[in-house]
Amino acid sequence: MATIAEALNEALRHHREGALGHAEVIYRRILEVAPAEGDALNLLALLCLQTGRGDEALDLAGQATRANPGAASFHATEADAAAALGRPALEAECLGRALALAPAAAQAAGWHRRRGRALAVTGDMPAALSALRAAAALAPQDVDTLDDLAVMLIKAGLPDEAEAAFTEVLRRRPDHAGAARNLVSLWLNQAVNHLDGDRPEAAADLARRAVDRDPARRDGWARLGVALMAMNQAEPAADALRRALPLPGPVEETAEILINLGFLETRLGRFDEAAAVLERAEALEPGRAETLNHRGVLLHAQGRLADAAEVLTRAANAAPDDHRPLTNLATVLKDKGDDTGAEARYAQALALAPDDAAVRWQRSLARLLAGDFATGWQDYEWRHRTGQMPPLDPALAAIPEWRGPGGATGPIRLLLHAEQGHGDTLQFVRYAPVLQAAAHSLGLVQIGLSVQPALARLMAISLPGVTVLPPGAAVSATDWDARVSLMSLPYRLGTTLETIPAHCPYLAPPPADAWRDRLARAVPGGTRTVGLVWSGDPRPDDPVSALIDRRRSLALATLAPLAAIPDVRFVSLQKGQAAAQVGGAPFPLLDWTAALGDFADTAALLSCLDLVITVDTAVAHLAGALGRPVWVLSRVDGCWRWLRDRTDSPWYPTLRLYRQRVWGDWGPTIQQVAADLAIPPST
Structure with a gap:
């Protein structure tokens, strides 16, 4: 009669050869004789797993571990059965027992990896991460284990470690599709988080990495577009979204x-x-x-x-x-x-x-x-x-912000600084003399001014006693105790409609004798000189401002009705791309703009003119600040500073507003300007 060992060998031979029925008969005969025979229980459990009988396999594997609790492989079989039945907690428990018995077994790395994945399913992320770290330590060359660890690092909220792990996987196996896919997903998820956290630049960088690695993935292009949109980069954002559209999703x-x-x-x-x-x-x-x-x-x-x-x-x-x-x-x-x-x-x-x-x-x-x-x-x-x-220069941002009267007391060295466009600076620099007059009560021992380079010379001429920083001068927190934007001064000083500081002129031009001589030679006596500006700055890098400029600007040809006005000579003050229209002017137009190097030069010429007619751009503010007569053409959705339905301005006593009444239609407005210009100044 065969011994149990011989019977086990015979059953195992049938098992390996795929004769599972013969093997099962022998395993069961052995168990009839020796119900606690661990190897037979374990092997029969494995056979049941092979034939889809998970419940029976789990029962047999449990009997095997009870019969021989020191056999690590039996606990691994029980883990296999638990996995087949979708019981991850039991699988992890069984694998833990196997590892405790045989921590250096050849299968230990695989057991740690399986245990980590099972623990992740149960929601125990710290234990899952620990198990996968152990697996990676035992099998440092196994890229699939490293990939699993990287995935777990993402779930554990450790994206930087996960990125390093995915990158290492791809270094070892560049064609590892799972790692590539997961790395892209990691970047894109980080991009979303950075967008939610108001870091669009970081989001865009991550999305670019994603589309560089996987250009056929639609959500990469879509998220790049959203990030660029948040950065106000409209054209690149639109291009990214157009690339996303034809991809599947x-x-x-x-x-x-x-x-x-x-x-x-x-x-x-x-x-x-x-x-x-x-x-x-x-x-x-x-x-x-x-x-x-x-x-x-x-x-x-x-x-x-x-x-x-x-x-x-x-x-x-x-x-x-x-x-x-x-x-x-x-x-x-x-x-x-x-x-x-x-x-x-x-x-x-x-x-x-x-x-x-x-x-x-x-x-x-x-x-x-x-x-x-x-x-x-x-x-x-x-x-x-x-x-x-635009963000503040870091050196400027390092200076504490002045909160207005009632805040910090002197002695204060206060730096006023420009913030937006030239026109904004020209309008709100009026507060520099106001602060000078109240310097003692406010504790101000020095008032400085940092403006755009094109305005610096005019400010230095106009504001004696104010320290005007030359163009390009460095700003240092050691030189100033506080700083405030010119655009914040109306709020800091509590300006109301009734208390607007409208003492004009508050700016002064440089000597203008040369301009007077030039005009005298070019313009007959008794002829009015009228400066013209018909277009603003298109700002192609700022789509919002560009749209506004399209509405506020007009073509020079639109001013053709002014040609009928006698005894008027027009002088171009137009700079930028629109200045090219001078050659097709509908009336004689003097053009000396090549000699206008900055706003001080323009101020000198303006001081010699009888009137300025301009769209809503910086020259309107320059003329008003100089106390010169100025007519401003304001679009239907006019700027807030011109208030509602007024023809005058509390900011500039010499300014008159001509409002567009129909969106995009300047015709009636220009006809009104022509009619008023035709009225002799003496009437």
Whole structure:
């Protein structure tokens, strides 16, 4: 009669040869004779696993470990059965017992790896991570184990370690698809986190890495587009989204890409393309609030204010918890002249998002336009949180910000600094003399001024007693106790509509004898000289400003009705690309702009002219600050600083406003300018 050992060998031979039925018969005969025979129990458990009988396998494996608790391989078989039955906690427990018995076994690395994956399923991430670290330490050349560890590092919230692990996997095996896919996912998830944390530059860098490694993955291009959009890089963002569109992905993602692309096309002034893209988004998901919101923004940009208001109202109704349609609707109502309606919508938006800088910023412009300076200036301080303003120079940011009277007392060396455009600096530098006059009471022992290079010489001439920093001069916190933006001074000093410091002129030109001589030679006596500016700065790198410039600027040919005015000679003050239109001027036009090197030169020429007619650009503020007569052509959605429905300006006593009445149509406005210019100055 065969011994148990001989019977086991016979069964095992059948088992290995695939004769599972014969093997099972022998295993069971052995167990009839020796029910606690561990090897037979373990091998029969393995056979049951092979034939899909998990419950029976688990029972047999449990009997085997009880019969011989010191056999590590029996505990591993029980773990196999637990895994087959979807019981990860038991699998991890069994593998833990096996490892405790045989920590140096050849299978130990694999057991640690399996245990780590099972523990992850149970949610015990620290234990799972520990197990996978142990597996990687035992099998440092196993890239699949390292890949598992990297995945676990992501789940454990350790992205930097995970990135290093994935990178090492790909260094060893560049074709490891799982590691490549997971690394891209890691970068893209980090990109989303950085966007949520207001770090779009970091998000864009991560998304670029993702698309460089896997250019066929749509979500990489989509997230790159969103990151670039958050950085106000509209053209590159639109390009990334266009690359994403033809790649495969779910309908919801397609609609999202189209919506964002439609917004960017609007910002870039490509209204037809924007409309086509948003129509595609609407066809995919009819009535989606985001699509309606961006359609409203497009209609607003096209000057279709009634249509924009209707669509944005639908968007707000479709997403009652989203403040963005309400904010955009409020801005449309503001441009329609409905200040009360605009304020109501801004209030609704702020109730939903009280700390949203974009809402505060937009409301500030509406409130200032309506003459509500108390609310307007306060909300205007949110502008730096919108991402629309260039960041402060680090050296400037290192200087404490001056909070106005009642804050720190002297002696204070206060640096005033420019923030936005030349016109803004020209308008708000009026506060430098105001601070000089109140220096003693405010504890100011020195007032400095840092402005754009083109304005520095004019400021040095105009503001004796103010330390005007020369162009390119370094700013140091050791030289100044506090600093404040010129644009913040109305708020810091509590300016109201009634207390605007409008003592003009507050700027002075350099000597202008040479300009007077030149004009005397070129212009007959008794002829009025009128300076012209018909275009602003297009700012192609700033899409929002570029759109505004398209609305405020006009072609020189549009001023043709002025040609009929007798005894007037026009002088070009136009700089930039639009100056090329001088050659096709509809009337004689003197052009000495090549001699205008900075605003001091322009101020000298301006001081010799009888009148300046200009679109809403820096020259309007220069003329007003010099106390010269100036007529300003203001677009329908005019700048907040010109207030509502006025023809004069409390900022500049010598300024007259000519308002466009129909979006994009300057004809009637220019006819009115021509009619008024035809009236002799003496009447």
